[in-house]
Amino acid sequence: MFNFDSIRNMEDLLAKKTAMLASCTKKKIVVLGGSSVLYGFNTNEIQQRLRQPTxxxxxxxxxGFRYLLDNIEPHLKPGDQVLLPLEFNQYTNPPYYVFGFGIDTFVYRKYWRNRRKYRQKWRLLLISLKHARSSATPEKLARRKGATLTETGCYLGLDIQxxxxASLKAIPFPETFxxxxxxxxxxxFTKRCRANNIRVTLLPPVFYAKEVSTTYLxxxxxxxxxxxxxxxxxxxxSEVYDSVYHANQAGQMRVTNHLIRLLEEPQNRKELN
Structure with a gap:
């Protein structure tokens, strides 16, 4: 059984978040990345405490990073601040990757218009179909209904584990850089933003791992x-929800408070800018 609801959900999330940015006319903080951002940062809390749209x-x-940018970058404006706590495998994935391929192929049904973006197309097709089959399990279907998406785009309410x-796969790191x-x-992207007076800060992701490749990083x-x-x-x-990149409520709270302190303190604001 194939179930493409997970891929449709990604397209819906991206559309909602694009609309959020498009509707904001004030200077804003944008936390950009994959699902470690979605689960890891309570942007409602950041917005309330810093009194700035977040x-x-x-x-x-x-x-894929470029697929995300194609939707988001047109809605960044001078004076904005972009934070990039990117997952480690974001750097090694192709710019247009498997779920972008899945959205273009199975949701928009416009693969032929976009086919030049993608490399190893048969491999991406097989991964997409494998995901569509595995995402149809009762556990994963229930998991997608467990989170509450807020008006600033974060997940809240995930107070369990x-x-x-110990059962999660380790994060893979390349042997050499x-x-x-x-x-x-x-x-x-960073260069374009800075030329348009948009501040960009590269940060590490929210993640869980017993070991990391310090030399590579x-x-x-x-x-x-x-x-x-x-x-x-x-x-x-104790702060893991269901993935090495997904924080539960306790982890999200601690990580969010840490980021707010970095943004609030003058010496750290200088470093982040």
Whole structure:
């Protein structure tokens, strides 16, 4: 049985978040990334405490960074601040990836118009079909109904732990550092934003892992001229919801408070800008 509701849900999330940005006429904070952003940052709380419009534009790392930008970048304006707490595998995924392919193919049914974006098309098709089959399990269908999406785009209400962190697969890291097409896209996006008076800050993701490749991550962040600790928003085992990139309510609260402190304190604001 194939069920494409998960892919439709991603398209719906992206459409809602694009509309949020399009309707905002004030200077805003935009937290951009995959599902670690969606689950990890309570933008309602950030907006209330900083008294500035704040939007959670996290959907899924499997869209591909460029696919996300195609929808979001037209709605960024001078004076905005963009935070990029990108998942580690965002940097190594292609700019247009499997769930972008899935949306174009199975939701919009406009694959032929967009086919030049995608590499290894048969592989993406097989992954999409595998996901459509596995996402139809009762557990995953129930999980998608468990979260409440707020008016600023974050998930709230996930106050339990659905997966034992010990059962989760480790985050894969490349053995050696190599520049990727997505890294070039991120660097180009940052340059365009700064030229238009849009502040961009690269940050590590919200994640859980027993081990990380410190050497690889040092080289990754050095590529972008950043000296940030990958452990900045690292979760402990009790703060995991159902994935290495998904925080439960306790983890989200702690991570959000940490980010607010960084944005509030003058010396940290200077670093983030």
């Amino acid at each position: 939007f959670n534009v996290g959907v899924n790392v499997g869209l 659905l997966r034992d962190p 190599q520049e990727t097409d997505t890294m070039k896209e991120i660097a180009a 040092e080289k990754l962040y050095a590529y972008f001229g950043e000296t940030i600790s990958p452990d900045l928003f690292r979760l402990d085992a």
